[in-house]
Amino acid sequence: MDTDSITDCLVLKIEEYEIDTNKLDVTLYILYDKKKHHFVLRGKRFSNKLDSCTFSFNCEFVNELTDFISFIICMKNKWTYVLYNYDNLPQESNDISYDFLKIHDHKGYELAGYNYQQFDIELLSKHLRMLRNVFNYYN
16 A cells, blocks of 8 residues: 555535635635644635635644634635545645645545535535534545
């Protein structure tokens, strides 16, 4: 077995689309690092006239993550949720970049997708708890 990659890992992608223009504003990839017991968020904002840099954050609890996501994404805009099952992630979550997730983002990994949904914090919390609780051990 290749010890440099994880066999399977759920990754939730959230995209925010501006309600008036339907333009993509923010993309987030979220996964749960079972070994370190924290959520890993990788994101990028697109609405600026300048190309925004990517950002990365880690946190331990669902409510911390929902608070952060609710702050950076407008609740009035439309949200698209896609659940992926990546099978090629690096073993260390610190090595998983936004660019890596974006490059490997394709339909072959998609388990489910829901387009242009209204923000619902309870639904978001359920999705995040699922990431934490549904996993394969990869050691």
